[in-house]
Amino acid sequence: MSLNFNDKVVVVTGAGNGLGRSHALLFAALGARVVVNDLGGSGTGEGSDANVADSVVAEIKASGGDAVANPDSVTNGDKIIQCAMDHFGQVDIVINNAGILRDKSFHKMSDDDWDLVYQVHLQGAFKVSRAAFPHMRDQAYGRFVMTTSAAGIYGNFGQANYSAAKLALHGLSQTIAIEGRSKNINSNTIGPVAASRMMGTVMTDDAMELLKPECVSPLVAWLSHETCNATGELFEVGAGWMSQVRWQRSQGAYFDPKGFSIDDVANAWDIVKDFSDPIYPSSIGLTFKAIQGNPHLNDDI
Numbered sequence: 001m002s003l004n005f006n007d008k009v010v011v012v013t014g015a016g017n018g019l020g021r022s023h024a025l026l027f028a029a030l031g032a033r034v035v036v037n038d039l040g041g042s043g044t045g046e047g048s049d050a051n052v053a054d055s056v057v058a059e060i061k062a063s064g065g066d067a068v069a070n071p072d073s074v075t076n077g078d079k080i081i082q083c084a085m086d087h088f089g090q091v092d093i094v095i096n097n098a099g100i101l102r103d104k105s106f107h108k109m110s111d112d113d114w115d116l117v118y119q120v121h122l123q124g125a126f127k128v129s130r131a132a133f134p135h136m137r138d139q140a141y142g143r144f145v146m147t148t149s150a151a152g153i154y155g156n157f158g159q160a161n162y163s164a165a166k167l168a169l170h171g172l173s174q175t176i177a178i179e180g181r182s183k184n185i186n187s188n189t190i191g192p193v194a195a196s197r198m199m200g201t202v203m204t205d206d207a208m209e210l211l212k213p214e215c216v217s218p219l220v221a222w223l224s225h226e227t228c229n230a231t232g233e234l235f236e237v238g239a240g241w242m243s244q245v246r247w248q249r250s251q252g253a254y255f256d257p258k259g260f261s262i263d264d265v266a267n268a269w270d271i272v273k274d275f276s277d278p279i280y281p282s283s284i285g286l287t288f289k290a291i292q293g294n295p296h297l298n299d300d301i
Ligand SMILES: NC(=O)c1ccc[n+]([C@@H]2O[C@H](COP(=O)([O-])OP(=O)(O)OC[C@H]3O[C@@H](n4cnc5c(N)ncnc54)[C@H](O)[C@@H]3O)[C@@H](O)[C@H]2O)c1
Pocket: 013, 014, 015, 016, 017, 018, 019, 020, 037, 038, 039, 040, 041, 042, 043, 045, 052, 072, 073, 074, 075, 096, 097, 098, 099, 100, 120, 124, 147, 148, 149, 150, 191, 192, 193, 194, 195, 196, 197, 198, 199
């Protein structure tokens, strides 16, 4: 088996460094034409440098691949997609990867730290994806990969801004998956761990060596392939390990909706939190199904 992207155009945001660069190089090696987007700013979002995207394009071309550099911020997502249309006439795959960190403990977090992290991660992915979506609908094919983080899935000290934006990306992905389903547009989310300038501040040198970005890119490529039917799903990946993450819910306790007390909640608490017979809900419909299962509800409610 040899999967390729010979007729595909891929946009990789934040592709000048770390994970994005690795994704871009892999897609190009597998035959895709690649838009290498990178603003080229600092790890905390200051400044810009067009050479950062240019150098990855040079690497791709030196290996016989086809790519174009784009230095726009993801907050101008329409320009990035326009670049793909101008150079390649189509856009098939969008890898939302660009990111920055502005870590502060919550009580010290400024409006600027919150706003900039939100803008790059969540608003940026929204702008790029929304600009690409109509083209994908027209051609009845598209793939999105969003980049979340364990910090988003589980929370992490000092990363309120980052974790909020990162988990929101999975919410965005799940709804794009629902709205894109009838047009063969899939969207999935990865939570990577990889050595990069972003992780250099929180990991030892030994750990950094084991965590090659190249261990994340094959999953990104597979999720982007036309033969992969995963959509709305979430994966963790790093250092040669990958795994799917999903919601788990207890069966729950039922109360009489005509009225119940704080004492009723306290008495049923063990049942609310009992995961001995869990379900794995995957749609909003299953929330309403659980509510409708309340034995106290009248048939006509
Ligand atoms: N490295 C990890 O272990 C890890 C863990 C969890 C999540 N992530 C996520 O993976 C993604 C890539 O991270 P990385 O570790 O490779 O970081 P990195 O800093 O090496 O690369 C991020 C790239 O994004 C670019 N960028 C920043 N703001 C931009 C903007 N407004 N427009 C366009 N480009 C912009 C930067 O210039 C940089 O080249 C990020 O979204 C990050 O949050 C990384």
